[in-house]
Amino acid sequence: MPRTQEQYEAMRTATRNKIHSAAIKLFAKKGFAAASVKDIAENAGISIGLMYRHYKTKGDLFNELISYAAEGLEAIVTRFQSDESPIELIRQFTLEILDDLNNDDEIAEFYMLMNQSLSMEEPSFQIQDLNKQSDAMLNQTIRLIEKGQKYNQFKQGNASEMAFYFLASIQGLMMIKLTMGERFETPSLKIVTGFLIRDGHD
Amino acid sequence: MPRTQEQYEAMRTATRNKIHSAAIKLFAKKGFAAASVKDIAENAGISIGLMYRHYKTKGDLFNELISYAAEGLEAIVTRFQSDESPIELIRQFTLEILDDLNNDDEIAEFYMLMNQSLSMEEPSFQIQDLNKQSDAMLNQTIRLIEKGQKYNQFKQGNASEMAFYFLASIQGLMMIKLTMGERFETPSLKIVTGFLIRDGHD
């Protein structure tokens, strides 16, 4: 008998991870269509053939990443629905985002996938699911802002507009972080939540 | 003799306009690689062959749009360098952006082109020029914020961070506007400039 099950398993996991890292980086930076399979394989340091041993098509690989993104987003939506104080929820969420930005986690890349999936024709069911989560995220953000306004933690104003602005600013930060790389400077919590959190509360 | 010079000229201009509208819409929405020539021609209501009578390659068409974007951006950079009051410059600029967003002008589309061109390998000289303008825009925004802080029109804080945040929020609004379409609600000037403009000044 050759290698053990565990050894093979470990090998497969290792190459899968290499593929993931390369793919998310390239899909985020160039978009699904512009990121070629050759590109991804080269970045992952493997052959094209091996890629196809792990994923039936390029689309399947994309879908797997999309479903990770959907999971992450779902967790956030769930937290937004909890009974915690709106101001604390927003603060924690924003801090985590800014932290991930600073630590070069893959958060920016995942956000770019999210965005791409919103304008794809013939979306896979994974993409459809992610899009549902994006929608839920928007709705829960609006709800949370309204709640915070009721508690007088947040500034008054049109909650929908505020939610669009909040999510847009985060999305924009991800985008600029990706395109600028090193030069990017993560703004402070105060700057990012200033439009929302009342002055007494920060 | 057949048609007059002017008539031919008018015909060519008309189809060029059709190509422009279709191309900017599709390039912005799907990205350069994912927007196919067939797509663009169909959207413009013309044949593929006619497209190629007007542009030698798909890249040439993209470059022409990019150079328009660069022109627009250059005008903004120049205005930011004027002697006008920082608070007025920022207000005017932001109002124009928000206005364009409301009127479904092509502004959002142009911003997406800008972003794409920042992460293209082997950039054409048009793309390189646009990227230079993007860089200048960032620098002038930082300068303008510092100036406004000196005049006590703007809130204190790290000017670079504030500039990144400001540009990111605008970029993000464009992006979300494009993906959400009808549902999008343009935030007010107050929301968008709240992090920057001191309370006395609005």
Next chain:
DNA sequence: ATAATGAATGAATATATTTTCATTATAAAA
């Protein structure tokens, strides 16, 4: 009517990208 001019078409060709698959490499056990 016909000729002349340039716009417009789309099937054919060239090119690029994705996908397959026959083959090779690797490590462990017999």
Next chain:
DNA sequence: TTTTATAATGAAAATATATTCATTCATTAT
């Protein structure tokens, strides 16, 4: 050293997309 199970390779086939070009169409002056 041979066998075995599976990972890994990359050239070839299939597919998709960009580009070319011979042909048709539309309009106007003769």
